[in-house]
Amino acid sequence: MMSRNAIAMVASLGALALNGCTVPPSQSAPQSAAEALRPYYATLPGDLPQANAGATLDVSQPIQRIAFGSCNHQHRHQTIWPVIAGHDPDLFLMIGNNVYGDYGYRGDADLETFADAYRLQASHPEFIAFRAQVPMLASWDDHDFGPNDSGGSFAFRERSEQLFESFWRSSETVRARPGIYESVTTGPEGQRLQIIMLDTRFFRDPLETQPYSYEWPALGSYAITDDPDATMLGAAQWAWLAEELAEPAELRLIVSSIQILTDAHNWEKWGNMPRERERLYEALAARNGGGLVFLSGDRHSGAIYYGEPEALGEGVWELTSSSLNYSFRSGDNRDREPDPLRRSGFMSDENFGLVEIDWANGRVTLDLKAADGSSMHAEQLRFR
Template identity: 75%
Template sequence: MKNHRTGIAALAALALAGCTATSNQPAPGSAAEALRPYYASLAGDLPQANPGPAIDRSRAISRIGFGSCNHQHRHQTIWPVIADHNPELFLMIGDNVYGDYDYRGEADLRTFEQAYGLQASHPEFIAFRERVPMLASWDDHDFGPNDSGGTFAFREHSEDLFESFWRSSAEVRGRPGIYDSVTIGPDGQLIQIIMLDTRFFRDPLTSLPYSYDRRPLGYYGTVDDPGATLLGAAQWAWLAEELAEPADLRLIVSSIQVLTDAHNWEKWGNMPHERQRLYEALALRNGGGMVILSGDRHSGGLYHGEPEALGESVWELTSSSLNFSFASGDTGEREPDPLRRSGFFSDENFGMVEIDWASGEVALTLNGSDGNSLHSERIRFR
């Protein structure tokens, strides 16, 4: 199968380069267009997670869990721990599998397909799916290679794999990218969850020049081009429409961190024009409180800022990783950050958003893999 798939992909590339025999058919205009017939031949048997319960959008919910960075080859013991916290919804916000593990640039993305297949087989994950409704967005490792964005040549097939595995809605499947939004609950207890896609449309980042003396906190600078995009025109237009809908509380889900500038890894601050645009869009929302959720960092923490373009204070809870920690304990000393209101916990972790509709307060909690709180903050949202 490997040789068959690689051969077809090679033919597609040759067709794009004009190296095959001419015909009356117009030449494909891009590598993606040239590969579509090939990917269509692979689409019949893509991995799927087991079905889960549907979200009851008419009923108020008050307990939402989330997490990121789940490696399919590692233990899955955190799932029953999360289940014990009785989430009514769980958000997978990126690096939900590591499809780029052992990836060598093959067009068929077979390592991504294998990653999804393995994740679908884990009993703990299956049991969690059977119990808890889930929504998902992606980050780089389940989208493409490390730190990849809109120039990834095989992103359309990556999208097919993602949407098949997570059983995405017809609305999500019907447009490029995997951004999504759901609104749940009755008037007065209406929560809107916006799942952004920070990968499919993102323009290239700017790399910092090598420096022996620079601290090891990443290697991306700022993109000064005001025309560079993180979300893409279609997603920006969609976001404005979603924010025009009424809500009492909104969860803005981004795979990469939004508020912080304390590091040079991937973050919204790499494209300051886009981050300002995000703040301005959020400032124009049709009412309701707001919390930002993020992942990616293989550490978790709670942040608070007052961006001028937003015109109000906002909290961001970062949760990472579910089963792929790089260290343990509070590692905040290596990344001083005036916006962080907690330690920077490298232990395996998950986040909980617990809403008290009566008081208009929400508890934002980062929990360790044992289920105990690493940090919690109770804030007002109205």
Template identity: 45%
Template sequence: MVRRTTHPGLLSRRRILQALAALPLGCGARIDTPPGEQDVGWRALEPTQTLTRIAFGSCCDQRRSQPIWRTINARNPELFLFIGDNVYADAEHESRLQAAYDELGGSDGFNALRRNTPVMAVWDDHDFGRNDAGSEYPLREASQRIMLDFFGEPAESVRRTRPGIYDAKIIGPVGRRVQIILLDCRYFRDPLLPGGAGPSRFRPNDDPAATVLGAAQWDWLEQVVREPAELRLMVSSFQLVSAEHPFESWGLFPRERDRLFDLISRTAGVIVLSGDRHRGELSRIDQPPLSYPLSELTSSSLNLPLPGSEPNRWRIGAQVEDANFGWIEIDWSRERVQLALLTDTGRVALEERVELAALAV
């Protein structure tokens, strides 16, 4: 656990800001603590807790207003997954990476979340450090250290001792276990190939040696999915199922995509969570090699949504073009999962139910 300390001379100012934050405000209002003046710890994750309410989101521009935290906090999630573009750093110097996280750390809405809700996080490109970057990014080691420092990763964590920030945890008792799998789709990913057809800037890399996850992470993933769990939430910072749009997805590495589909086909209970696209949607694919219908819930963006439709033959329902977050409710007694996207005002924009029995192999 990490607890930020405050200089004694700043204490009264911080208390004033906290008191102001408790006053009724419009949904777009923002009263933030200046970077470096936070006194906020991280809520610990209890591994034996039965999870029933999980929120997740991506693409949070720390320079913009973030009213969505108020809506998320009001729903009292038991876990929040921050799944990429958690800040926009796009940095060529370590100081800019650090400054981006410091600015997020000045958001009172986000600080209220991390005081009350355990947070698990993985990055995408803009918080990794450069748009569409992979293993070629020169600051990846520094970025890993800065990211783990900000999110309070314990000094003894394996994420501190190996390249990449991939992680997995199982939460809950036998019969109600949720496995959270955070894939690192940046640290080891080969550079994208330029020169795509049509509107795409990139073309698929069909080289058998081309990788998204890298050898070590693949070996790790093959092991962790063998651990028993009733539900597995597999986080990929960019989309796995949808591969028709001209932007980054697993479709740019078709052999890696097929390999992950094959692994999922042998692994019960998987639902994929993704972000990146600045719009939300639910995708479902049911074709070989998959052994059951695979659902992917994409939530993006927390505060920087973009209009416009993208092709996706696997989409269920309509795209969500408002600022949104993902919401997962687990009904263990009925053995079902409710997937939803909610807007920053709390409106349910998309909703779909998945029976756990339908995720068997």
């Protein structure tokens, strides 16, 4: 394990170079702390943790049922996996906090607690059996990316990406670029489903915090920024997203680890960067056809939302599912967080989301499922 002093020395080398201090002429000055750390990472053992190979997604076939979830702690029970499998999904989306790698993390560059979290998750029989039956795609959130609420300023994000891509057996396309964003289109013409998995961590600028106040509501401490340069996705991912949305599809699922529509709290959300959210709406408004649904997690509660953003120019539904095995409360907590966009309770019991597509009639059912498989709340919408 690299000591904190060693980390500081490596990071200082990058900082000195950036500040114009000289380095030996035989050396190329690192342009960032991340670049300075790469030679060290190259010396670490290459046997990174991996999940079992799992089922393969046949992209030529139409998808009718997708399950998804977030907030799965590797040290907690894994009883929800056979329940989800019992609903026979064609695909499962892990959309963030898939493990809690920051549990016990003390700031080492190796991210050993993250590697240990993946190893433990890979060993659970229920998880192994589920992967053998159901194809999976994954994105991350803060606790499997870095420390709580971390973003692009996390110094060891490149190591985190290595661990993620190894464990989830990411495609060569994902491995070839910074960040872990990904898009998959399935089905023949007339039944094309595009799944866009956004990366809201690797490139995101730091969030602004509210000044301390005794009157703070118990709904988070992040402020709204009007900084025109603040980014959620970063330039490369924004350009990629525009290209993906130019592709034809009859239905698109936009997967974000954090919530998109709501402004009812001050935790992490797209609304903390309203210019970026407007940019997202504008990009989606310019898409090459197809219905639209948002999927999100993060909140340790589940709910269904409906909004009509002006920049989008149409109504859109969002299903938030969290958490798979790490709930903080129980029951319906809607009174704690009033929200005019929410069309359901704010359900804090363990849960997963189910998206069912009726291609023949152009309908989608969004269903928030309890850990026993029963429905907490469902909504049906038309996408054509």
